[in-house]
Amino acid sequence: SDYSREPPRHPSLQINAKEPFNAEPPRSALITSYVTPVEYFYKRNHGPIPIVDDIERYSVSVSGLIGNSKELFMKDIWRLPKYNVAATLQCAGNRRTAMSKTRTVKGVGWDVAAIGNAVWGGAKLADVLELIGIPKYTSSTPSGGKHVEFVSIDKCKEENGGPYKASIPLIQATNPEADVLLAYEMNGETLNRDHGYPLRVVVPGVIGARSVKWLESINIISEECQGFFMQKDYKMFPPRVNWDNINWSTRRPQMDFPVQCVICSLEDVNVVKNGKITIKGYAVSGGGRGIERVDVSVDGGKTWVEASRFQKSGSEYIADDDSKSDKWAWVFFETEAEIPWSAEIVAKAVDSAANVQPENVEDVWNLRGILNTSWHRVHVQVGH
Numbered sequence: 001s002d003y004s005r006e007p008p009r010h011p012s013l014q015i016n017a018k019e020p021f022n023a024e025p026p027r028s029a030l031i032t033s034y035v036t037p038v039e040y041f042y043k044r045n046h047g048p049i050p051i052v053d054d055i056e057r058y059s060v061s062v063s064g065l066i067g068n069s070k071e072l073f074m075k076d077i078w079r080l081p082k083y084n085v086a087a088t089l090q091c092a093g094n095r096r097t098a099m100s101k102t103r104t105v106k107g108v109g110w111d112v113a114a115i116g117n118a119v120w121g122g123a124k125l126a127d128v129l130e131l132i133g134i135p136k137y138t139s140s141t142p143s144g145g146k147h148v149e150f151v152s153i154d155k156c157k158e159e160n161g162g163p164y165k166a167s168i169p170l171i172q173a174t175n176p177e178a179d180v181l182l183a184y185e186m187n188g189e190t191l192n193r194d195h196g197y198p199l200r201v202v203v204p205g206v207i208g209a210r211s212v213k214w215l216e217s218i219n220i221i222s223e224e225c226q227g228f229f230m231q232k233d234y235k236m237f238p239p240r241v242n243w244d245n246i247n248w249s250t251r252r253p254q255m256d257f258p259v260q261c262v263i264c265s266l267e268d269v270n271v272v273k274n275g276k277i278t279i280k281g282y283a284v285s286g287g288g289r290g291i292e293r294v295d296v297s298v299d300g301g302k303t304w305v306e307a308s309r310f311q312k313s314g315s316e317y318i319a320d321d322d323s324k325s326d327k328w329a330w331v332f333f334e335t336e337a338e339i340p341w342s343a344e345i346v347a348k349a350v351d352s353a354a355n356v357q358p359e360n361v362e363d364v365w366n367l368r369g370i371l372n373t374s375w376h377r378v379h380v381q382v383g384h
């Protein structure tokens with residue numbers, strides 16, 4: 001593996017692993033902008049960043065259970081209707097470091113910023129599949145295709161030097177409302193190398209691992225993808241399962257993200273000059289479920305107040321108007337509080353299906369350290 005031609009990165013990123021490059025912004029940077037600037041967007045890689053230098057010759061091959069296979073060039077993708085979808089991407093390993101503090105887990109450590117919200121520009125996968133002969137809202141092709149596999153250009157050690165890959169059900173891929181994109185733009189600019197140039201998949205509402213970067217081929221297959229990251233990783237196990245008794249085949253690959261909420265205006269431990277503090281952060285759920293409520297406590301969870309929520313920065317607040325909100329995107333929440341000399345601040349969200357977050361990280365502990373969506377807690381002391 002060759003890490004000599006990695007792209008430049010912003011110096012303020014906290015590097016959690018160098019090769020492959022895994023980094024996140026300071027948590028405070030996340031709440032400065034509803035749309036996360038590309039340079040502050042977390043970077044999660046499993047191998048060196050591939051280089052595609054001849055965009056004219058770059059193509060995605062589509063094959064499998066569809067009759068004739070096809071080559072799609074960028075000009076074919078560009079010709080399809082272009083959609084801009086605001087979607088939050090979150091790594092399943094977000095907040096892993098906090099989970100590992102209760103009991104060791106395997107995986108790259110992440111604070112609370114393995115998440116970002118971007119406006120992805122590209123073609124809908126449903127339109128791409130229609131172009132190759134699979135109609136909208138198809139759950140199975142005549143030859144038994146039920147899943148869409150995305151295979152990348154990059155090479156990673158988990159696949160023994162093979163490419164990163166993942167799949168989603170065909171019914172989701174062919175549903176235009178699911179907004180699955182083959183994206184060539186991020187925040188109005190050409191996708192950069194770190195985030196998948198020239199073309200990546202974006203699966204809104206689903207853990208980041210399924211949004212395959214540097215797309216090389218699409219396969220229509222009968223069973224879900226058998227790759228490492230679908231079958232031997234990114235599955236949710238109960239706390240009793242350890243590396244000696246794990247049976248991977250007993251669990252399904254994680255898809256939708258559960259409801260999540262994090263305070264970004266405060267670090268884990270803070271000393272402030274006076275007791276008036278701003279509690280601000282993000283809340284997001286998977287599967288297109290919106291955020292119904294964010295509760296904040298300044299007494300460790302004994303009493304709660306409801307924070308205000310908004311999506312667009314400035315005046316364009318959304319509260320309960322679903323028609324105006326970005327369904328795949330996070331909301332910011334904010335409240336102010338006057339605290340005594342010391343306080344434990346807690347935040348938790350409720351999504352539109354009334355799903356709630358677990359109170360304690362121990363209850364969702366799992367050996368891979370994924371999906372830490374436990375109540376987020378920070379400590380504040382008033383000092384002089």
Ligand code: MTE
Nearest residue numbers: 042043044045046091152164208209212213
């Ligand atoms: N796609 C490829 N080809 N290789 C990868 O290592 N990592 C996945 C996903 N797609 C990955 C990939 C994971 S685990 C996440 S969380 C997201 O990409 C991260 O996307 P980002 O780096 O654009 O933030």
Ligand code: MO
Nearest residue numbers: 091092208209
């Ligand atoms: Mo991830």
